[in-house]
Ligand code: SF4
Ligand code: SF4
Ligand code: SF4
């Protein structure tokens with residue numbers, strides 16, 4: 001697959017169809033993957049593909065990365081789950097479909113965290129999203145690399161995140177509150193969760209609006225709660241459960257639980273799942289006269 | 298001469314003695330599947346099998362958020378009342394030799410053009426008890442910046458783990474001697490065999506002198522290297538928060554229009570608003586320019602201004618980075 005990917009990347013760069021290929025490369029010790037930006041066709045051999053390719057590179061397509069945009073039209077190495085974020089970005093008019101060349105990777109899953117890799121992709125080191133994945137064969141791509149995956153996700157979504165959500169739902173209001181206050185108490189207000197999320201593309205996040213200061217910047221219980229609730233609310237109906245925020249959080253706050261819970265709520269209320277169709281707008285940004293709720297009319 | 302020993306079973310005595318005398322005992326414990334420095338009440342919670350704690354213990358001298366003043370808005374103007382730091386004996390057990398040297402770096406900046414008592418008063422009562430490393434990982438690079446598990450400067454007390462899980466105690470400073478004296482009931486004498494220390498391999502392709510020289514020459518500023526190696530940085534700031542020498546903070550007011558508190562909160566040069574001017578201009582427009590600043594701070598500004606190190610090679614920034622930006626790869630590039 002790696003060879004196929006490199007060959008295609010080379011073609012794209014040589015023909016000038018794209019100016020940069022955003023993909024994965026090795027670190028110095030060849031133990032971890034890290035994003036690379038290939039602008040020279042002679043350097044395509046730096047591209048790698050393996051289960052350590054966890055990052056959702058779609059972040060680099062957002063307007064925060066003006067230096068990358070200045071390079072010219074990009075091609076991006078993307079797994080199906082990453083493509084879902086690209087789809088959301090398109091539906092939210094961040095760029096047009098033709099502005100990016102998608103190198104879709106047929107995927108058999110990745111590790112939850114790179115540190116867990118011991119040379120073999122076992123089910124227990126894969127994130128919940130992979131166990132329920134319906135996009136192992138990329139659903140939107142200009143070119144697909146790899147053999148078709150025959151995996152079919154379970155009828156009812158299953159796995160650690162779903163089990164934990166059930167357990168928390170059963171806790172009752174006071175129990176839930178106590179659970180989340182305790183989890184959020186560890187927050188150090190680094191905003192890594194925001195920075196790593198391709199859907200958190202605002203150039204001026206509400207946390208940075210300080211006249212008045214909407215969200216207290218201090219890492220005290222009040223500030224942590226307001227930040228984490230705000231982050232969650234701003235991603236309702238948009239978040240794809242890619243898991244990058246949880247992976248980036250340096251203090252292991254289980255953000256995937258928040259994300260998946262919101263996804264379930266949106267699914268129940270609007271029968272909508274984000275990131276599948278680049279022509280359908282997410283429910284929070286459209287108004288429909290047929291809306292079954294009438295509070296807005 | 299017999300060694301001074303801290304027996305594993307006496308750790309509880311030491312914790313109780315420090316806490317009992319009104320002090321604070323900080324040590325690595327397991328929290329949310331990570332080893333972190335935290336207040337400890339029971340010795341059983343202390344873990345010994347770890348490389349470095351996820352966080353730096355700097356938060357006990359430079360808290361993540363603290364009130365520095367209270368204000369009320371009166372008819373005649375604003376009343377501002379400074380807070381006093383309540384400093385008490387704070388013991389950090391389980392620091393590693395690399396990070397023990399970082400306190401002198403923090404002190405250098407917090408006493409440079411202004412004495413920040415919120416820092417100095419806490420540091421004056423902080424006792425750093427280092428446990429030399431018997432484990433390392435591929436992110437450790439102390440030996441590349443001239444330190445090693447055998448480095449004792451910065452530690453008040455330096456401990457070597459023994460085969461049986463006890464510690465051989467060496468006091469390094471007056472503060473360390475006074476500490477052992479104050480809590481002497483927890484220490485015994487004896488002889489024991491220390492476990493072998495683990496030396497991370499020095500990265501042969503890095504030459505700190507060359508890095509320094511290259512950074513002094515201003516032409517590096519617009520070098521393509523910065524973009525090439527560091528444009529993947531997403532500006533999350535996690536590296537600065539875990540770094541034992543990073544020290545930037547922001548002042549913010551919280552409360553109502555009539556009364557509130559003024560806080561000193563951690564900030565990071567990796568944030569895009571860090572250098573944003575009121576005019577809207579940002580001299581560090583791109584993320585790689587912000588990353589360049591972090592590197593410059595460690596390997597140019599610090600060596601130029603202070604005797605202490607800007608980077609101690611603990612590798613925390615490498616481990617925590619969501620895009621695995623490895624500072625040693627940049628050091629390597631500038632050693633060419
Ligand atoms: S969610 Fe699907 S596409 Fe994404 S990494 Fe897992 S298996 Fe691959
Ligand atoms: S899982 Fe996290 S990083 Fe991914 S889209 Fe949702 S909020 Fe963003
Ligand atoms: S990444 Fe984690 S610690 Fe950082 S702001 Fe987000 S929730 Fe808080």
Ligand code: SF4
Nearest residue numbers: 540608609611612614
């Ligand atoms: S820059 Fe990185 S390796 Fe150096 S002291 Fe800071 S966290 Fe440690």
Ligand code: SF4
Nearest residue numbers: 530531533534536618
């Ligand atoms: S942790 Fe990595 S991505 Fe985050 S600011 Fe530091 S270098 Fe950039």
